[in-house]
Amino acid sequence: MTAYELLVSGLQQFIPEVSPQAVDKLLRFSDLLLEKNKVMNLTAVTDPCEVVTRHFLDCASLAPYIKEGQTVLDVGTGAGFPGLPLAILCPNAQFTLLDAQRKRIDFLSEVVDALGLDNVMPVHARAEEFALLHRASFDLAVSRAVADLRVLCELALPMVKVGGAFYAMKAADCMDEVGSASHAFAVLGAPASELLHYTVPHNGVERVLVRLKKTDATPDKYPRRFKKIQTDPL
Ligand code: SAM
DSSP states (O other), X not given: OOHHHXXXXXXTTXXXXXXXXXXXHHHHHHHHHHHHTXXXXXXXXXXXXXXXXXXXXXXXXXXXXXXXXXXXXXXXXXXXXXXXXXXXXXXXXXXXXXXXXXHHHHHHHHHHHHHTOSSEEEEESOHXXXXXXXXXXXXXXXXXXXXXXXXXXXXXXXXXXXXXXXXXXXXXTOHHHHHHTHHXXXXXXXXXXXXXXXXXXXXXXXXXXXXXXOOSOOOTTOSOOHHHHHHSXX
């Protein structure tokens, strides 16, 4: 199958109707990613079909949980995952893509311009510093492959509104990690975790979305400085 065929058939698992414009933008993003990857380290993936499965279809698993008009923060977006494919697939939601590495954010700004995306704002900042000015500001936060849940939750949950949710994309064997983070979930205002299992279309990889619904405000003292978050996780 071609990358196009993998993409169109795989997306159907998560989204009933995908516009041809969205498919076209995803494939152009893949081209830009693989081209830039020749000169800077953005992804270990070099094959367009693997960009579709390992990146686009994995990230598309979140699309059903994003509603029209919502604001979504991607913490540690790197080369734009999961936030950029989601912004293409959910054009009526607003996305902030946050990363501590300027070169990655510069790349994302180039992609946003090239694809004419008007619902994406790439931001160069550390999450724990951005949180000081953006407490309880987003309906949803999302994140993939950034940190252990105890650390990640302290970075992300303070920026989620009460009534919103944080979705952490994890490997299927994340049960111990989730168990170890139960104290952190409670302290940060999202005591009940849910595991949403899915299988990435075409490559069959089992994955989990850890959903944390924010029911209480995060105490003002979080997030702490990054060194403290890392050395003394909740
Ligand atoms: N989420 C992307 C993905 O799934 O491909 C990128 C994963 S990459 C392994 C981790 C990214 O998190 C890096 O780009 C790094 O700069 C970013 N990151 C780590 N800690 C961060 C922090 N405290 N604030 C902002 N970005 C952070």
